[in-house]
Amino acid sequence: MRSLLNTLRLMLKELRAIRRDRVMAVLILYVFTVATWMVANAASTEIRDLAVAVVDEDRSPLSHRLTDAIRPPLFQEAPVLSPEAAAAAQLEGRYVLVLSIPPDFERDLRSGHAPKLMLLVDATAMAQAGNGATFLQQLLADELQDYADPGGHGTAPVDVVFRNRFNPNLTATWFTSVMQLMNNVTILTLILSGAAMIREREQGTIEHVLVMPVRPHEIVLSKILASGLVILLASVASLVTVIHWGLGVPLTNSLGLYVLGAAVYVVAVGSIGLLLATFTRNMGQFGLLVIPVIIVMLLLSGGVTPLESMPDWMQAVIRTVSPAPHFVAFAQSVLYRDAGFAQVAGELLRMAAMAALALSVVLVRFRKVLSG
Template sequence: MRRLRNILWLTGKELRAIRGDRVMLVLIAYIFTLAVWLVSDAGSTEVDHLATAVVDEDRSQLSARLIDAIQPPLFAPPVVLSAPQAQAAQRAGEAILVLTIPPDFERDLHAGREVTLQILVDATAVAQAGNGASFLRQTLSQELSEALSPGAESSDLVTVVMRNFFNPNLTSSWFSAVMQLMNNVTILMLILSGASMIREREHGTIEHVLVMPVRPHEIVVSKIVASGAVILTASLLSLVFVVQGAMGVPIAGALWLYACGAAIYVVAVASLGLLLASFTRTMGQFGLLVIPVIVLMILLSGGMTPLESMPDWLQGLLRTISPATHFVIFAQAVLYRGVGFSLVWPEMVMMAGMAAVAVVIVLARFRKVLAG
């Protein structure tokens, strides 16, 4: 009971220190609200109301039908311009795509002669232009097939139907919002836990703690609990009110299950942050040390790039030493696919094992730091 009281007292001290750090509080609020929305939604590269112009030199029923097929939400209502006007609009950045329909297009098509539709792409908008040109080509091909061969033919014995599970409209913000939330948990957890130890050294309060009747493991546990509670609470509020509420991203799985897995993950990351802080004496040194760790954990977690596309040896290494890899697999399964505990418990066990190893290493390192 005495040890528990010590841990609770030290945890309260850490929470008061976080409450007194207004810059950190503002950063946490920003990271889990505006930053999640800006990165996942406002910064989207999806094709959405893409500015399109049409140079119609045929003026036929078929050309009019093709123009009518270019509709929102993928494309903005197309503007019919002359060739010089379209060139000027694209040069000014007012049209990403310009479709040119040549003269006698419909007559040559019905006569069986080869015809060409030209799509001019403003390649400075790389992602939108590439996807937009592909969608426009698909739209035109489908409309031409229906116009020239109405109805099903006798040879059409097989119909291929595609359905997208878990994200029917392939909305990128559904994916990027949750991934950004997990990245924010990783970044802030490392920084907040490590900064708590550096702050003790820079302010000279670590000496005051050492003369108290507390043990090193009680200090370490209190720092993990305090920083973990703050980040876990902020991430859950962001998931419910920002990702699900404001952005409309559906959460398929149980929130309590995600909270349990996230709690295990923040313990592992907080222990890593404390371990990195034990090798440094100032915030500048800690920042230089933690930045490459953050970059590697995020880039190689499987959230930004598929884990399956990495070399086999790297996949095995990440599954052995990185809790971020297991957290991404766990969170995607719970939040996207709505799976239960029976399917994600291996990932939770792996994260718990890594957290236990990290805590043991931190305790051993922390004793050496205090002895020094």
């Protein structure tokens, strides 16, 4: 009981220090509101109002029909240009896609020949080029199929029906906003927990703490719990207000389960941040050390690129040394798929094991630093 009271008192001290640090308070507010909103809306890979031009050398009813089919909201109204004007416009970057319809296209199609449409793609715009070309190809195929079989009387051997689950409209904001929230939790937990230790050293107050009747594990726990509590409350508030109310992303009924998993995760990441701080003497050194750790944790978490696209050995390594991929998998299951405790118990246990291991290493390292 005495140890618990000491930890709570030290935790209150850390919370007061965070409250007095106005720069950190503004950073937390900005990251969980403005930054989350901007990334969710600006980093979208959805196809909307894509610039397309048409080179119509056929001038037939079918070519006009294909041109008229290119319309909002996926594409902008497609102007008809000459081959030279279209090439110059794409060279200037004004059109991502240029559809070229050859002469006598409709006549050759009616004659049973196999005429070809040429689609020129500006591949420097990777996401728009790939997704836009796929959407336009499907649109043209549907129009040509309807032209060849107006009543739809042709019978296909297989009728494949797609139904998108968990994100029926394929809205990128639903994914990017939540993944940005996960990244914010990782970054700020690492920085805030490590900064708590560095602040004590730079201000010379660590000596005052050491002469108090407290033990090393109480100091470590207070710093991790204080920073974790601030980040946890800020992330839940951002999830409800910015992501759910502001961006319109639906939330499942498992918010309480998410809070449990996020609490375990911030303890694990906070322990890592505090461990890094024990190897540095000032904020400059800590910043240089924490930046590559943040980059690796974010890029290999599965929130930026799928883990399945990485080599098997890298997947095994990152799942062993980092809690980030387990938290991303946990958050996606809970917030998107409304998974219950049974479905995410494995990820929770892995994060808890990593948190216990990281906390044990921090305690050993922290005692060595104090004795030194």
